[in-house]
Amino acid sequence: MNVKPNYAEELLEILHSSLSNEELLDRLSDYHENDIADALSQLTEDERKKLYPVLGAERLAEIFTYIDDPDEYLKELDLDKVAKVISYMDSDDAVDVLDEFDDSTQEKLVEMLDEEASHDIRMIQSYEDDEIGSKMTTNFIVIYHDLTIRQAMRELVRQAGDNDNISTVYVVDRKDVFYGAIDLKDLIIARERDSLDDIISTSYPYVTDHEKISDCIEDIKDYAEDSIPVLTDKKMLIGVITSQDIVEVVDDEMGDDYAKLAGLTAEEDLNETTKESMKKRLPWLVVLLFLGIGVSSVVGVFETVVATLPIVMAFQSLILDMAGNVGTQSLAVTIRVLMDENLTGAQKLHLAIKEMRVGFMNGLVLGTVSFLLVGCYIWLLKPNPANHAFLISGCVGFSLMAAMVISSLVGTLIPMFFHKIKVDPAVASGPLITTVNDLVAVITYYGLAWILLIQTFHLA
Amino acid sequence: MNVKPNYAEELLEILHSSLSNEELLDRLSDYHENDIADALSQLTEDERKKLYPVLGAERLAEIFTYIDDPDEYLKELDLDKVAKVISYMDSDDAVDVLDEFDDSTQEKLVEMLDEEASHDIRMIQSYEDDEIGSKMTTNFIVIYHDLTIRQAMRELVRQAGDNDNISTVYVVDRKDVFYGAIDLKDLIIARERDSLDDIISTSYPYVTDHEKISDCIEDIKDYAEDSIPVLTDKKMLIGVITSQDIVEVVDDEMGDDYAKLAGLTAEEDLNETTKESMKKRLPWLVVLLFLGIGVSSVVGVFETVVATLPIVMAFQSLILDMAGNVGTQSLAVTIRVLMDENLTGAQKLHLAIKEMRVGFMNGLVLGTVSFLLVGCYIWLLKPNPANHAFLISGCVGFSLMAAMVISSLVGTLIPMFFHKIKVDPAVASGPLITTVNDLVAVITYYGLAWILLIQTFHLA
Numbered sequence: 077m078n079v080k081p082n083y084a085e086e087l088l089e090i091l092h093s094s095l096s097n098e099e100l101l102d103r104l105s106d107y108h109e110n111d112i113a114d115a116l117s118q119l120t121e122d123e124r125k126k127l128y129p130v131l132g133a134e135r136l137a138e139i140f141t142y143i144d145d146p147d148e149y150l151k152e153l154d155l156d157k158v159a160k161v162i163s164y165m166d167s168d169d170a171v172d173v174l175d176e177f178d179d180s181t182q183e184k185l186v187e188m189l190d191e192e193a194s195h196d197i198r199m200i201q202s203y204e205d206d207e208i209g210s211k212m213t214t215n216f217i218v219i220y221h222d223l224t225i226r227q228a229m230r231e232l233v234r235q236a237g238d239n240d241n242i243s244t245v246y247v248v249d250r251k252d253v254f255y256g257a258i259d260l261k262d263l264i265i266a267r268e269r270d271s272l273d274d275i276i277s278t279s280y281p282y283v284t285d286h287e288k289i290s291d292c293i294e295d296i297k298d299y300a301e302d303s304i305p306v307l308t309d310k311k312m313l314i315g316v317i318t319s320q321d322i323v324e325v326v327d328d329e330m331g332d333d334y335a336k337l338a339g340l341t342a343e344e345d346l347n348e349t350t351k352e353s354m355k356k357r358l359p360w361l362v363v364l365l366f367l368g369i370g371v372s373s374v375v376g377v378f379e380t381v382v383a384t385l386p387i388v389m390a391f392q393s394l395i396l397d398m399a400g401n402v403g404t405q406s407l408a409v410t411i412r413v414l415m416d417e418n419l420t421g422a423q424k425l426h427l428a429i430k431e432m433r434v435g436f437m438n439g440l441v442l443g444t445v446s447f448l449l450v451g452c453y454i455w456l457l458k459p460n461p462a463n464h465a466f467l468i469s470g471c472v473g474f475s476l477m478a479a480m481v482i483s484s485l486v487g488t489l490i491p492m493f494f495h496k497i498k499v500d501p502a503v504a505s506g507p508l509i510t511t512v513n514d515l516v517a518v519i520t521y522y523g524l525a526w527i528l529l530i531q532t533f534h535l536a
Numbered sequence: 537m538n539v540k541p542n543y544a545e546e547l548l549e550i551l552h553s554s555l556s557n558e559e560l561l562d563r564l565s566d567y568h569e570n571d572i573a574d575a576l577s578q579l580t581e582d583e584r585k586k587l588y589p590v591l592g593a594e595r596l597a598e599i600f601t602y603i604d605d606p607d608e609y610l611k612e613l614d615l616d617k618v619a620k621v622i623s624y625m626d627s628d629d630a631v632d633v634l635d636e637f638d639d640s641t642q643e644k645l646v647e648m649l650d651e652e653a654s655h656d657i658r659m660i661q662s663y664e665d666d667e668i669g670s671k672m673t674t675n676f677i678v679i680y681h682d683l684t685i686r687q688a689m690r691e692l693v694r695q696a697g698d699n700d701n702i703s704t705v706y707v708v709d710r711k712d713v714f715y716g717a718i719d720l721k722d723l724i725i726a727r728e729r730d731s732l733d734d735i736i737s738t739s740y741p742y743v744t745d746h747e748k749i750s751d752c753i754e755d756i757k758d759y760a761e762d763s764i765p766v767l768t769d770k771k772m773l774i775g776v777i778t779s780q781d782i783v784e785v786v787d788d789e790m791g792d793d794y795a796k797l798a799g800l801t802a803e804e805d806l807n808e809t810t811k812e813s814m815k816k817r818l819p820w821l822v823v824l825l826f827l828g829i830g831v832s833s834v835v836g837v838f839e840t841v842v843a844t845l846p847i848v849m850a851f852q853s854l855i856l857d858m859a860g861n862v863g864t865q866s867l868a869v870t871i872r873v874l875m876d877e878n879l880t881g882a883q884k885l886h887l888a889i890k891e892m893r894v895g896f897m898n899g900l901v902l903g904t905v906s907f908l909l910v911g912c913y914i915w916l917l918k919p920n921p922a923n924h925a926f927l928i929s930g931c932v933g934f935s936l937m938a939a940m941v942i943s944s945l946v947g948t949l950i951p952m953f954f955h956k957i958k959v960d961p962a963v964a965s966g967p968l969i970t971t972v973n974d975l976v977a978v979i980t981y982y983g984l985a986w987i988l989l990i991q992t993f994h995l996a
Contacts, residue, residue, distance in 0.1 A: 083739055106716070107737040110759045142758070236721045243703045243720075243762065256566070260703075260720075261696045276567040279543055297787070299570045299601070300780045302703065302762065319779035320760045326783055327757070330790035331872070337797055338868030339861055346873050346887060353894045358901065364861055365902050368854040369909055376850035376918065383846040390836035392849075393856055393974060394828040400860070401799055401824055408798030412791070413806050427806060434813045441818065442825050449829055458836065495760050514853060524856050 083107060087115035091123065097130045104131070113142035116149065125152055133157065137164035140173060147176035155181075159188035166240060167196040168213040168321065174201075194241060201315065208292055209285035211325055212306045212315030215239040218246045220274065221255040224264050232263065241318050243302040247276050254305060254313045256280050282307050285314060293325055294415070333415070336502035337408060339364075360507065367511040374515055378522035384536050388525045391450065391472045392518070398442065399479040399517040403509045404432045406487030411502050414495050428488045435484025439477035447473030464535055471528060475521040482520075483513045543567055547575035551583065558710070564591070573602035585612055585965040593617065614704025615641075619648035624698060626783065627656040628673040634661075649769045659774065668752055669745035671785055672766045672775030675699040678706045681715040681736065685719055692723065701778050703762040707736050714765060716740050721743035722827050725738065742767050745774060747789045753785055767805060780941045783971030793875070796962035797823075797868060820967065827971040836911045838982035844996050847918060848985045851910060851932045852978070858902065859939040859977040861971045866947030871962050888948045899937035907933030924995055931988060942980075943973045 090103050104112060116124060116139065128136060140146040148175070150158050161380060162170045162185060174182050174197065186194050196214040203209035217239055219231045228245070234241050256278040266275055278471040282305045283292045296317060304322075306315040317325075339360045344353055369469045375392075382389045387399050413419070413427060451469030455462050490509050491501035529535045550563050572591075574585060576599065579973040588596060600606040601848040610633070622630045622645060634642050634657065656674040656790045660975045663669035677699055679691045688705070696702050705718040726735055728850060742765045743752045750905060756764050756777060764782075777785075791803045799820045813987070826985055835852075841851045873887060911929030915922045950969050951961035989995045 080738070080742075080744065081610055083741070086739065105734075106736075106763075108737060108739070108741050108759060109737070111741070142760070201850055233724055236725050240721065242724070261700065262691055264702070265696050274565075276566075277568060279541070279546065279568070279571070280569070281543070282540075282569050284540065297566060297783060300783075301568075302601070302779065319762065319783065322783055323757060323760075323779065323786055326787055327790065329793065330787065333870070334790065334794050334797065335868060337649060337794065338864050340865055340868060343872065344869045346879075346883065348890075350890060350893050350897060353869075353890070354897055357894065358861075361858065361861060361902060362905075364858065365854075365906060367858050369906065369913070371857075372850045372854045372910075373913065373917075376847065379846040379850065382842050382849050386839040386843040387836065387854075389849050390832045390839065390840050392852065393835055393978070394832045395827075396853055396856070397828050397831075397860075397970065397974065398821065398825065400857075401821060402817075404798050405800055406765055408795060408800060409813075411805045412794070412803065419806075423806065430808075430810060430813070433810050434817065437810060437814055438818055442821060446824075446829065450832075453829070453833065457833075510857065514857070518853070527666055 077323050083111035084118070087111060088118055089120060091115060091127065100128055100146070104135075109135070109138040110142040111300065115137050116143070121152055124149065128153060128157075133160040134164045137161045141165060141169040145176065146173050150176075155184065163189045163193045166196040166213045166215045167200055167315075168211060170197055170236050171200045172209075203285065206288055206290070207285065208283050208287045208289050208317065209315070211289065211321050212285075212317055212320070213241065214315050216241050216246055216303065216305075216316045217248055218313060221247045221249050221272070223272055225263070225268050225270055225272055228258075228263060228272055232260075241303050241316060243288035244316075246305055246313055246316070248313055252312055254282065254307050254311045257305065283317065284309060289325060290329060290415070292321075293329055296322055297326065297467040321491060333411065333502050336500075337404075337411075337506070339506055341503075363507050364510065365517070367507055368514075371511060371514045371518065374520050375522070378518070378526065381526045381530060384530055385468075385525065387454065387460075387468060388522070388529070390470070392521065394446070395476050395479055395517045396514055396520050398476055398514040399483040400510060402435055402438070402480045402489035403483040403489075403513045405434070405506055406484045407491055407509055410488045410491045411505070413490060414501060424492055427484065428492070431484045431488040432481055435481045436477070442480065443473040443477035446476055467529060467533060468525075469533065471521070471524050474525055475517065479513070479518050482516045483509075486512050486516070496510060537760050543571035544574040547571060547723070547775060548578055551575060551579060551587065552675055561590055564595075569595070570600040570602040573599050581612060584609065588613060588617075593620040594624045597621045601625060601629040603755060605636065606633050610636075613720055615644065616648060619645050623653045626673045626675045627653070627660055627775075628671060631660045631670075649963065663745065666744050666748055666750070667745065668747045668749050668777065669766060669775070671749065671781050672745075672777055673701070673781070674775050676701050676704075676706055676763065676776045678708055678764075678773060681707045681709050683734070685723070685728050685732055688723060689719075692720075696860075701763050706765055706773055706776070708773055712772055714742065714767050714771045717765065740765070743777065749785060750789060750875070753782075753789055756782055760874070765953070781820055793962050794872065796960075797864075797871075797966070799966055803962075823967045824970065827967055828974075831971060831978065832976045835978050835982070838978070838986065841982050841986045841990060844990055845928075845985065847914065847920075847928060848982070850933070852981065853979050854906070855932065855939055855977045858936055858972055859943040860970060861894055862898070862940045863943040863947035863973045866895070866944045867869045867965055867969055869949055870948045870951045870967070874951060874961060877905070877984055884952055888945065888952070891944045891948040892941055895941045896937070899940030902940065903933040903937035906936055927989060927993060927995065928985075931984050935977065935984055936972040938980050939973070939977040942976045943969075946972050946976070 087107055091339050095103065140150065143149060162173060165173065170483050174185060177185065186197055195378060198213065217235045223231065232242065232245060242516050243260045245260055245263060246254040247256045247258060257280040258277040262275040281299050283296065285306050285308055303316040303318045305313055306317060308314055331343045341344055341356045341359060344356060410427065447469050449474045451466040454468055455465035487509055491505045494501040494504045547567055555563065600610065603609060622633060630653065634645060637645065646657055660670060660672065677692055677695045679688050682846065683691065692702065692705060703720045705720055705723060707718060709715045716736040717740040718735050722735040741759050743756065745766050745768055746805040763776040763778045766774055766777060768774055795803045801816045801819060804816060870887065907929050910932045911926040914920050914928055915925035947969055949964040954961040954964045
């Protein structure tokens with residue numbers, strides 16, 4: 077069995093050898109930029125500084141797009157060299173790299189770029205972070221709709237040198253209005269006498285530049301294309317979303333949902349400072365603290381129940397935890413469904429009823445189990461008469477079931493409500509659901525204990 | 537401002553009009569298969585049955601890959617037509633479609649396919665669901681390494697008819713061993729007198745067929761390529777992972793993490809039956825119920841504390857909820873970091889210390905706030921002397937802080953432990969963390985109340 081080669085290590089060996097610049101460049105050309113990027117980080121600054129001129133600005137541009145913090149390395153170059161490297165980058169990558177510099181350096185760099193590059197970068201920077209325009213690149217192939225197959229092929233070859241994303245060839249009319257798209261494969265296998273129009277899809281899917289990413293990403297995914305065009309309101313073609321962008325956006329959006337479900341305001345990574353982490357976590361915790369104090373003051377109302385029959389307090393944590401777990405399950409399901417599909421009112425009702433039914437069935441199973449288990453526990457381990465024990469555990473079991481049904485419903489309706497009023501349900505729902513569920517569970521449990529155990533059966 | 541056209545509606549209009557078959561086919565060729573798929577679902581069975589022969593097997597193959605439950609529609613075709621449609625699909629899509637049929641129909645269909653298609657499908661089906669081989673497609677362009685540029689171009693044109701994924705051209709030697717890859721762009725702009733070897737990347741990244749998806753998906757994402765080759769142990773090229781597959785895999789993996797964080801065994805969608813949903817949720821809930829009863833029996837030990845000083849029980853929910861929230865935050869951060877990177881021991885220690893520090897700082901803030909707020913509440917609203925009130929709230933505040941520090945640590949160490957012993961931390965950590973945190977919080981709080989409030993200051 078072959079062991080998978082470690083390309084970064086191979087590269088380090090090559091880079092540390094005493095090859096001539098020409099040989100070195102030839103050897104490096106066989107490797108992927110991502111692996112060269114990995115190797116770069118393991119060189120000393122001096123070694124890197126010797127390597128940069130050998131690689132040249134165009135190759136460096138590609139390599140730096142694979143580095144997380146490219147500014148660290150770009151700082152080892154003169155500013156005019158940095159500008160040159162950036163000018164070779166895909167425009168969306170260039171924007172990402174520029175973001176790593178402070179504002180004044182950014183401004184200086186953009187001014188040193190050629191007109192086209194600086195125009196593209198300023199355009200992409202003009203979009204809000206949650207608009208799809210901020211994710212597009214301006215590197216794509218575009219031809220006029222009235223060319224012949226041969227002319228189109230020639231245009232493709234001419235433009236392919238500067239533009240990476242060639243698998244879809246975009247078509248505009250002579251007024252530069254979007255006309256359609258050609259699958260490169262169809263252009264390659266077309267015969268010279270065929271008409272270009274026959275291979276153009278004129279009703280091609282697109283997004284408009286100011287659309288919210290979260291609104292259009294599901295559509296974009298559904299088309300499963302290598303790239304999707306971005307148009308202005310006036311149907312001018314200004315960029316494309318590549319499949320790499322789609323991977324990135326899907327990753328970001330899901331990571332965001334994940335973080336929010338866990339009560340973080342944004343995703344965190346390994347290198348964050350304590351202060352940054354606190355900033356992401358504290359807001360939610362403060363909200364929860366206040367809501368929690370609210371819940372506690374309601375629990376305080378039932379002091380006398382606990383004073384009369386202390387054993388009941390032992391099972392409060394059980395009922396609250398289970399209600400919380402069930403609520404989180406319903407919340408997670410509802411949020412994923414709300415994100416993925418446009419639900420009709422009937423479908424929403426259907427979902428809510430289904431969640432309640434699942435909550436009820438699960439509650440029935442777990443309520444019965446805990447009625448029996450808790451009953452035996454109180455009867456045998458806390459010396460109590462059997463009838464007392466099972467009265468108490470009946471209270472626990474019933475409250476558990478009731479709390480689970482209501483938690484399922486709350487976990488479904490609250491995110492739907494926030495979605496309806498256009499507030500991100502992933503952020504807003506968590507604390508509210510926890511609080512409502514806690515309140516419902518506490519009131520059901522202690523209320524039932526008060527009425528049934530203390531008022532009716534006079535247990536003490 | 538132009539309103540974005542609704543292609544599915546346009547298509548319905550076209551399909552309901554009385555165009556000749558030829559005109560209809562011509563109009564349909566301008567639309568994306570995904571939109572035709574949408575329109576298809578809004579036709580009656582009879583309308584669809586008339587449309588199928590017009591579209592033909594090749595186009596239908598593309599359209600059906602965009603339908604979630606293609607078997608519903610494929611059942612409207614004869615079995616030999618179904619086989620024909622499947623034979624035109626990319627092999628990974630064909631496998632997905634076949635999965636929708638029962639075993640005997642599947643077997644029948646695979647036998648009706650041509651040898652190449654059935655070989656590819658059986659190969660992909662032979663991989664486990666969590667192996668990268670199960671996600672690959674066999675539709676790619678492959679050429680020999682010793683061709684000229686002109687011969688390579690000719691091969692490309694010949695193979696492009698049958699294979700969708702052309703943006704990377706793969707290269708093998710005469711023994712069919714993987715040799716490297718060519719960016720299609722480089723082939724297109726190459727001059728005829730150039731040597732093919734110059735544009736082949738021989739140290740091209742690849743995955744091996746039996747690699748676990750979760751182990752290699754981060755690497756694949758990092759290379760940001762349109763496709764990544766899949767090799768056997770012997771370096772034979774057997775398939776590629778396309779960027780569409782990458783989007784799908786990233787989506788699945790993240791969706792899975794998300795579901796697990798919420799205590800679901802797998803992602804759910806809208807159309808699931810109550811039984812299926814119960815099956816996904818009940819296992820975790822049962823585990824939590826038993827652990828919860830365990831916690832309750834520990835809480836039961838502190839019955840006398842509550843009997844003596846009932847007010848303390850009001851704040852149990854506050855401390856337990858906050859500990860749970862902090863634990864979930866640390867868990868989420870740790871799981872994402874563990875998935876994304878290969879951590880050294882030093883980095884793990886660094887992460888654990890950072891999590892504790894964040895927990896301590898947040899705990900200090902929230903502990904102080906709750907000391908003040910809870911103190912005022914007990915002093916003013918539950919008539920208690922101020923010194924008693926702030927002794928009790930001091931207990932609450934200190935326990936809250938201690939619980940938050942320990943929860944952060946537990947939320948970090950438990951997933952690391954499961955990761956170390958190769959158990960999925962996303963599944964196993966949740967219940968254990970909740971339980972440990974509940975226990976720690978309960979023991980700290982009631983223990984402190986017992987020693988400080990009752991034994992030392994004799995509050996009652």
